Amino acid sequence: MTVAVGTTAPVARRGVRPRGLTWTVLRVHRPALLVWCAYVLLMTGWMLWVQYVSGARVRAEMAACRRVEGGCIDVMTFSHSMNEGWIGTLIAYASYGIAAWAGASLIGRELERGTAQLAWAQSVSPTRWLTVKLAVPAVALTVGTTVLVLVYRWFWTASQDLRAGEWHDPDPFLNRGPAVLAYALCALAVGALAGIALRRSLPALAVAFGLILWFHLYVDRHWHELWPARALSGTGGSSFPSQHPASHFWPLHLMTTGVILTVAVVATGAAYWLLRRRTR
Template sequence: MTTALTATAAPAARGPRGLLWTVLRVHRTALVFWALALITATAVLIWMYAIGDEARRGMSACAEPVAVDGLPSCASVEAITAVDTYRTYIALIAAALSYASFPVAAWAGGALIGRELESGTARLAWTQSVSPTRWLAAKLAVPAALLTAGAGTIALLNLWTRQDDPSLVGDWYYPDAFIVTGPTVVAYPLAGLALGALAGLLLHRALPAAGLGFAAALVLYNVLERSRDDLWPTVTRVDEGGLELPRSAWQMHWDGETRATFHPESHFWPLQYVETGILLAVAAAATLAAFQILRRRTP
């Protein structure tokens, strides 16, 4: 008598799998924080758009101490509140986006790379049929995609909310306004990510790498902010009859009468493209250096 034996197949694993999913799962706390920040920023910007007209009315002509000749009272609580609220929250969003590269660099150096090298988690992954190069590529690709999508979305919402009104949100050359209204808003976090990852691979320790990544992003930010006006040739105008520049001009030098050196508003995009190019070059160089270091330190 022959007994037929039937092998019982192991139940198939359910849910997403693979290296990319592993990166998301390991860093789910950062992912949740990033998602909450995006949701909050989106809600605030939609709210600012909704009160934008009221805020602009608050900036229009008014009468003091009481409303006369059809003008609203300058003491109108509603108008004052709308203007202050609009300016405050737009400034907060702009500052958060402008300085996003700092926490990104610290997180990349400390949690994304440094902690896993310090604890040995990375080497364990390399023994599980995941090469060091593929491990680092996934570590960088996932946050890079999320940062690009998130920062890009908030930047577009920010432009929609501002409606090109410098009286409420500041002129185009203000540091925060400049960064959050062009492609630099995405390039800065990407540069911070690459610099933080490089710091993690150099130090192999979470806290020192976080500090080094933060410091590198801070230096990069300050160098570019101080040299921004030199990234594109300025315009010099001489008028013996008396010179008056438009408000939108970013003045570099003005003798008060006949001669002025400045950036017109038309220089916004050239300056944006040059600064973005520098940031992406830094990100590319730091990423290349990170892969080179990894190859030299692993078999």
């Protein structure tokens, strides 16, 4: 009988990739993650193009118009304003899509098809299942939205000679700080709550989309009430409606962020409470 000397059993090398439930969530929702990454890259590239390509053309045309006696019709500035408006809107209202996806695909479909119950039967508690389901997209949303906020703040400042909007317009007010991230996380929580409550993908999609739409529009109408305004008086004792100076941006923005995050925390707590109640 011969004995092999100096041989050892091969040792499996463990990679750094996530394992267990986290890896499962990443694999199942990989298309959504790829769409989100593509969206962030597209919006970033669009802002760079508007600033360095389209913006350069607008500035050249404006300079040419100033040299023409009587001026000329500046069409390019209108085009720049449209691009700026669409960029701001798409960033500000991305939470609608996040809420719909979270309600329909992330939670609702899992409960409707029974894959969540299968995971719970394999020693994964419902609480841990929901935690991973929320944590993984929350990280992706935080990273991507932070990039968009930073690029948009630069874009807004660099385009100040061309932009038509003001700091207190809904989209610029929201996109230049953490409030837009708070909306993304709130939409994730609202979608999860709708999915757990309804356990059906399409109804959860509709309810989550409707709730975040209503909440977004409500905050857009009332955020200026979250900080005391300055009453401006004119000559002859006349007075103007209360006004917010530009220095009120951060107080108003942070108060708005706090309101949105409060709703996100309440929705998250309600989702955990409802899940525990239904899985006892």
